Amino acid sequence: MRHINRKPDRSTGVFLAALPFVLVVIAYAVGSEMRLSVNPQDKLLPAPSTIWDTAVRLFTQGDRRTGDILLWKDTWASLTRLLGGVGIAAAISLSLGMLIGLFPYARKTFAGFVAVLSMVPPLALLPILFIVFGLGELSKVVLIVIGITPIMTRDLAQRVLDIPHEQIVKAQTLGASSGVIALRVALPQILPRLISNIRLSLGSAWLFLIAAEAVASDVGLGYRIFLVRRYLAMDVILTYVIWITLLAFLIDWALKTLSRKSFPWMEAGL
Amino acid sequence: MSFVSVTDVWQSYGDRSILERVNVEVDEGEFISIVGASGCGKSTFLRMLLAEETPVRGEIRIDGGEPASEPNRERGVVFQRYSVFPHLTVRNNILAGEGFATRWGRLRGAARRAGLERADAMLARIGLNHVADQYPASLSGGMQQRLAIGQAMAAKPRVLLLDEPFGALDPGTRIAMHEFLMELKAETGMTVFMVTHDLEEGFKLGDRVLVFDKPRWDPHDPGAYGATITYDFDARDGGIPFQHLKEAEDV
Structure with missing residues (x-):
């Protein structure tokens, strides 16, 4: 066989x-x-047992000075930045992708621009972002947005262009305006693509988040890893890495489930 | 004046001539089959009827109206594939025939209730009421094409254009679809243009059969001359239209 x-x-x-x-x-x-x-x-x-003890300590015991549990504070700060950045990127790429995919004038205006923009290495822009937007939350969110929006936009625009032309013509013969075609034909068919797009972009988003936090921050998962690196605290670093991996996996799983629940017509043919 | 009038239509893509001097007059309620070799411009002709393309010369008018510059509700269409919306249920696909023309693309309130009733009546007529809540992907090819025809009819077009609508169906389903289409046509008296590569199908369904071919042919430059209507058969009564007339005269 x-x-x-x-x-x-x-x-x-x-x-x-x-x-x-x-x-x-x-x-x-x-x-x-x-x-x-x-x-x-x-x-x-460090021995697996040491990592386990450290993990239990990190998850349950508060900081000696403030009493806050740092891991949860870091998680909250990082997730806010990550989901904020990804959410903004998704909104921008969805609207821009629909414009480029449906309207020839928008396509001529933006397609080349977005293609060039997606070639700019986002991390090279990080110093500029810190100078322009300061060291606060904004620059980190902007880095994620700049990092993943162009590629998401290009992909979504292509997905809109991939909708069979027959469907677009058919909608016109039913009297649909450009807006109705965008809202009732293109958008519903592109939303599942958006979700798979987000799933693929989350990896890069984490990369940009951790890079930005490593360079300048005072709270966050990436910040903590690079902070304890100075003390060679491998047990803490490994705990954080495993925790980040787990978070990424859970977000991915949640998006996959959402996609399956929300778009039954995608799987009706299977 | 005839219902659909095609006057001296030419079409070319760059240097390549596709159609030249196409003239045809069609009365309301006629079923026109369009046949021809592949690449002879019959699909181009249908796209111009649809106003998806505009001819480089000449014009196409429906009921004396202005030549259209883009597809509209006057012209319903069914393609070989992709004619229904995969993200809408069967019932909502029919409802889209009315709803898409509104501002937000959806009927509301009393209009929606009335539309749903009409949609269900249409579903019963095309024999799909038992799958009203399913998505098109779970339907067979023949059912999808019936849905596509029903959806086009729900918008009440003045001319129905069919681009090889049964080309992807198996022979049994195709014959069933012929019967379905003939019944629908007898009920509504709609003007239909159907492109097909199946001559038998063209003569069986059509009142007239238009044959597209190139009258001039340059062997050194195949793209130099376009195709036109070379034959215009009367296909009624099995292609022998005047037999009753003759018999009546003999008596």
Whole structure:
């Protein structure tokens, strides 16, 4: 039997899916054990039990001075920036993408501009953003917006152009105006694309967020990681990395579920 | 004056001539089949009837009105594919035939209730009332085309344009669709233009069959001359239109 036709059964599938995770954990535990047996003071690869203790402490114990639990404060600050930036980017790219996709005049005006804009490396603009918008929340949100909007816009505009021309003509023969075509034909078909677009852009959004927080901030997940780096506090860094990964995974899962619930017609053909 | 009049229409894309000197007069309620080899401009002709394209010369008028510059409610259309909206349920697809012409693209209140009743009547007529709440993707090809025709009819167009509407259907479904279309046509008396590559289908359904072909042909430059209507058959009574007339005279 050809390998492309061989499929694992259910239990094998679960085992295979879990395998890489288990291997990474084992490799880490072994590496950590080897280093700690040579030097019990080693900080580079803290034992899994140490990470667990640190995690429990970070999630439950308040700061000695203020009593605030820093991890939750960091999480709240970072998520506000992230979701704010992604939300603004989604709104801009949706409206601009619809304009470019539907209206030839807007297409001629903006398509080339957005294409060039998407080539600008956003992180290179970070100093400018800090100078223009200051070191507060605004510059971080703007970095996320600048970082992901152009590419989202290009993709959404293409999705609008991908709507079969027959549908657009058909809508016109039913008497639809440009606005009605945008609102009732293009928008509903583009919304699921917007959600998958957001899911793909969240990775870059996290990147820009952490970069901005690392450079200048006083609270946030990225800030904390780069702060404790100075003390080589690997247990804290690893806890934060795992926590960020978990947050990213949960947001992605929530968006996927939302998409499936909101757009039943997408899957009606399956 | 005839209902649809096509006067000296020429069409070309750049140097490539597609249609030349197309003249045809069509009476209200006629079913016109358009046949021809592929690439002979029959779909271009339909797009000009639809006003999706404007001819470089000549004009097309419906009921003596001004030549249209873009598709409008006078011209209903059914394409081979993608004629219905995948994100609307079957019932809402029919309702769109009325609702899309409003300011916000949706009927409200009493107008919506009345529209829903008409939509359900249309669904019963095209035999789709049992799938009213499903999405088009879950329908078979024949059902989707019936829905597309019903949706076009719901907007009450003056001319119905069909671009190879049954081209993607299997032979059995196609024959069922022929019957459905003939019934609908007998009920409404609508003027229909249908492009098809199936000669038999063209003669079976049409009152007239227009054949598009190139009368002039330059072997060194195939794009030099466009196609035009080379035959205009009367296809009524199985293509022998005057048999009753003759018999009547003999007696």
